[in-house]
Amino acid sequence: MKTLIIILTIFTITTTTAQSAYEKGMGKAFELWGQQKNDEAANLFERIGKAEKDNWLPFYYAAQIHIVKTFGTKNAEEVESRLTKAQDYLNQAKTFSKNNAEILIMEAMLNTAYVVYDGAKYGMTHSAKVEELYQKAKIIEPKNPRAILYHAEWQMGAAKFWGKDPKAFCSEIEKAILYFDTTSSAIPFYPSWGKDQIARIQENCKS
Structure with a gap:
């Protein structure tokens, strides 16, 4: 489970002449992410989420950035900081979309990141959470x-x-x-x- 998600080449952003502020903002955030400007992208996703007020997707992607960045990171302070931020973002996403399979999958990824980082410390507590989250996601979708x-x-x-x-x-x-x-x-x-x-x-x- 070295790097569970490499997403930077996955998204095809369709631009139109009548893009909304949301679409432009999201496109810019994905562009920053593609340029490896991870924290800038996460911060922009967060700002978009706060502006939208009822959209789970910006917070979801802000969380994903922080989760992905922890894989391969050995700095304990950075791992803890990023995963704490990611959980906060996912909690905000849940307020706008309950029983959302995609959010549950991302939360499973977050708990996996803890296990991958320090299995001795987090394996017993977080492994069961990972299994439970995937099972819930598969029931929903x-x-x-x-x-x-x-x-x-x-x-x-x-x-x-x-x-x-x-x-x-x-x-x-x-x-x-x-x-x-x-x-x-x-x-x-x-x-x-x-x-x-x-x-x-x-x-x-x-x-």
Whole structure:
């Protein structure tokens, strides 16, 4: 579970001559993110969220930036700071969208980040949360490809830890591939990341 999400090439932002302030702001935030200006992007997403007042997506992406940045980071203070901020952003997102599978998936990622950073400290407390969050997301949206793919990766990691065969979950990856190809949303900036990580996760399925 080294880097669970690489999203910077996933988003295709469609521009029109009549873009709203929201669309322009979101486009700029994704542009900053693509330029590796992570904190600037997160701060802009936060400002957009506060201006929108009823939109979960800006806070969701602000959280995602901080979560992604912790993978591979060894500085304890930075990890704790970023994951605390990410949880705050997700809490705000939840106030605008309850029982949202995408938010639950991102919260599972957040708890995974704690486990990856320090398994001895957080493994016992956060592993159960990860499993619970993925299960809830899959109940809400059984065909959500991110829930299926990253839950499978989590289960593969757990199988390896306990000396079991991770290939038991390879069929779930195939299911996720199908749903990536058949599910979409008309909502602007709706999450669509994850498909580019299939090959990396499928490495667990090789002999």
